[in-house]
Amino acid sequence: MSANGDNARIHLDRLSAALASDTDGLSDSELAEEVRALLGSPEDVARDVKAIFESAIAQSGKRRLAMARQGFESVSSIKQPRVLQLTAEAKRALLERVANLNHAIDQKFTLAAREGRDTQADIDGLLEDLVELGVIDGEGNIK
Amino acid sequence: MAAVTQERAYLDSAALADALRAIPALGLVRLRNRAAFRALGTGLDGDDLLHEAILRAMNGEEGRRCPADVAVPVFLDNAMRSIASGEREKRARDTPIETNDFGETKGIILSDPSPSPEDEAIGRIDLGRILPRIEAAFANDLQALAVLLGIVEDASPEEIREIEPMTENEYLAARKRLRRFVLREFGREKRR
Numbered sequence: 001m002s003a004n005g006d007n008a009r010i011h012l013d014r015l016s017a018a019l020a021s022d023t024d025g026l027s028d029s030e031l032a033e034e035v036r037a038l039l040g041s042p043e044d045v046a047r048d049v050k051a052i053f054e055s056a057i058a059q060s061g062k063r064r065l066a067m068a069r070q071g072f073e074s075v076s077s078i079k080q081p082r083v084l085q086l087t088a089e090a091k092r093a094l095l096e097r098v099a100n101l102n103h104a105i106d107q108k109f110t111l112a113a114r115e116g117r118d119t120q121a122d123i124d125g126l127l128e129d130l131v132e133l134g135v136i137d138g139e140g141n142i143k
Numbered sequence: 144m145a146a147v148t149q150e151r152a153y154l155d156s157a158a159l160a161d162a163l164r165a166i167p168a169l170g171l172v173r174l175r176n177r178a179a180f181r182a183l184g185t186g187l188d189g190d191d192l193l194h195e196a197i198l199r200a201m202n203g204e205e206g207r208r209c210p211a212d213v214a215v216p217v218f219l220d221n222a223m224r225s226i227a228s229g230e231r232e233k234r235a236r237d238t239p240i241e242t243n244d245f246g247e248t249k250g251i252i253l254s255d256p257s258p259s260p261e262d263e264a265i266g267r268i269d270l271g272r273i274l275p276r277i278e279a280a281f282a283n284d285l286q287a288l289a290v291l292l293g294i295v296e297d298a299s300p301e302e303i304r305e306i307e308p309m310t311e312n313e314y315l316a317a318r319k320r321l322r323r324f325v326l327r328e329f330g331r332e333k334r335r
Contacts, residue, residue: 005235008270011295012184013228015274018294019322020180020220028169035172038326039179042172049171049193053163056194060156060201 081131081138084124091123094140098130101142153208154215156201162215163197174216179330180322181223184270185230189330196222234270273329280324286317287324 026034032042039045086094099106130136134143154162166174178189185192196219199207209218274295281287289307298306304314 005270008274009184009231009235011274012231012270014295014297015291015325016180016183016227017224019183019325020177020224022318022322023173023176023180026173031169031172031176034323034326035176038323039175039330042168045175046168046171048190049175050164052190052194053160053197056197056201057156057160057163060198063202064156 083140181227287320290317
């Protein structure tokens with residue numbers, strides 16, 4: 001940093017601090033008069049400042065929401081077995097293979113499942129059960 | 144009810160938002176005034192500086208959170224001072240200021256009666272031009288000039304009044320002229 005640049009910076013630091021502190025010494029009426037002459041009506045200035053507050057609050061809120069979403073997605077992708085990311089057809093085919101190998105599991109298939117009337121949530125729930133029971137691993141491999 | 148984060152004695156974002164919304168109208172006006180002066184030479188206007196100070200506090204940035212036992216307007220003013228000082232330092236580092244053999248900033252025509260709009264705009268934000276511009280404005284107002292030069296050299300009001308003899312009231316009036324000029328020239332544009 002040049003000596004000249006540093007001097008200018010220091011001088012402006014001092015000037016801005018001095019003038020900012022003067023604001024505290026003004027009475028309410030002196031402040032209102034000064035602002036009215038130079039920035040606009042005090043009511044308008046106050047409204048503008050409120051808008052600045054709300055903008056910063058909203059911007060911060062969006063950032064926190066985005067971070068929370070990111071955190072949730074990373075956690076859920078860790079907890080969710082990859083078998084649940086298979087296509088619907090692949091999931092159904094896996095369940096049928098398992099059902100063919102295991103009578104007990106075959107009985108878990110409802111008639112609706114055989115007729116394809118079950119929901120994706122039902123299928124995912126069944127696959128999660130199979131992972132938990134150790135019948136398949138998280139990747140969908142039959143053990 | 145928004146909570147104060149007990150374990151750290153800082154306001155969390157909800158408590159800070161509540162405190163901001165509770166500042167009375169004239170308190171907001173004082174804050175706006177202070178922001179305009181704090182922003183001098185940063186390249187930001189007062190609104191941007193105030194917005195940035197609040198955003199950093201709301202985001203809970205390290206060293207930027209509001210202590211629970213500090214009045215929020217005081218906290219914001221300190222935050223703006225700190226941010227502004229950092230911005231000036233960056234600008235001073237990034238933009239060398241050339242001077243001639245007499246130490247005067249190059250490229251400045253101090254008594255130009257009709258600077259171009261571009262030159263005026265640059266003069267409002269260029270770190271090296273701000274003080275010369277203010278000095279030029281008070282070339283014929285020795286008391287206000289003495290106040291300006293005294294402030295930037297960190298002189299006390301008594302020292303300033305010794306250098307340029309004036310009564311206390313004259314000193315206060317000169318300082319007021321200086322303050323109003325800076326607010327008018329470097330504060331935000333007046334609402335239309």
